[in-house]
Amino acid sequence: MTDSNAKSTTPRSGRFKLVLIMLVFLAPIVAAGILTLSGWQPQGKGNGQPIVPQRSVADVRVDAGGKPWAWRDSEPRLTLVALPGPGCAERCVQTLALMRNARIVLNRNADRLRLLYIGAPPVAAGSDAVMTDYVVGTDPADAFAEFRPREADSVAAVLVESNATALAWYPAGFDPNGLRKDLQKVIR
Template sequence: MTDAVRRSASRRKILLLAALFALPVIVAYALYFSGWRPASTGNHGELVQPVRPVTDATLTRLDGGPMRFSELHGKWTLLTFSAAECLKPCERNLYNMRQVIAAQGDKAGRVQSLLVVTDLKALELLRYAVKDYPGMRVIVGPPEAVAELARQFTLPASSPLDNLNRIYLVDPLGNFMMSYPADADPNGIRKDLARLLRASRVG
């Protein structure tokens, strides 16, 4: 093999290696500029980007005692809004939150649940409904503070007050970071929460 042939073969190898390294970058750029995006991410919930710090407020518990929202800091919080009559969507959310937390095993103590009541017309029914959920905090007022809290969880296409019956996730620092629609698979919520608990050094 002559020197010219060897140089030509060596040049082809170098060009081939360069093409192999450049190909992923070229494909990525092509996909990006064509408008393609992944159909889904590793999360089952809908991320809030950027996360929203929830403003502290003085609230009223179901037993009449005061509570500040900041008391929830330090743990992951699953939160839902509902009228006091707590119809089937509300019952489903409370049940799902309880099961998702219990499924975290020895990490369950790092998670808490909160029901924020938006309408007090059936308060006695609510007292009966929440007996099956010991440890869950229930906020019933004052109305102005509840309304302001609800506004902080408004999403681009919905509000917690429009009967979408979502479950919201607040991190241990008090940031609203993710939500789940009414028909969300509780197994997906469980997986998301388990992943966060493994990765997080807070809460």
């Protein structure tokens, strides 16, 4: 006896459902492939200027306290490189303090960001307290010259990934709050 209320599934309807399920999972992959091939790249809302093309700074020798700076550290940590303009004074030190505060705001993740200052240490009042969080170094080859500001009493920054890739540049006059937001996105 057959139950008239029982639904019969034919092989044809089963295959149709299988194809629909496959299409649901395949559609985003196909869409991403088409967008990539067309050259579209998502534009993030980062506050720094992307360094295009990205470049490795692994070969850049920075003397930090008599030792070469290890771009690739023993654990994955980013490096925020502070590049002062000529005569780093009061305004420059204020920006350095805000950069340091952006690191402090990371709370338990603050250890995942290193602060490197490349240049002559500032001599303005209060600079000693700010510079305790920075490693002061020199760049004999001046590899960061294109990112260093030309204006007096200013500072720029370059964010370097743990694999020694320079990611973003923050030119002189950048918004330290924007830097803080970017750091909170990148370091979690």
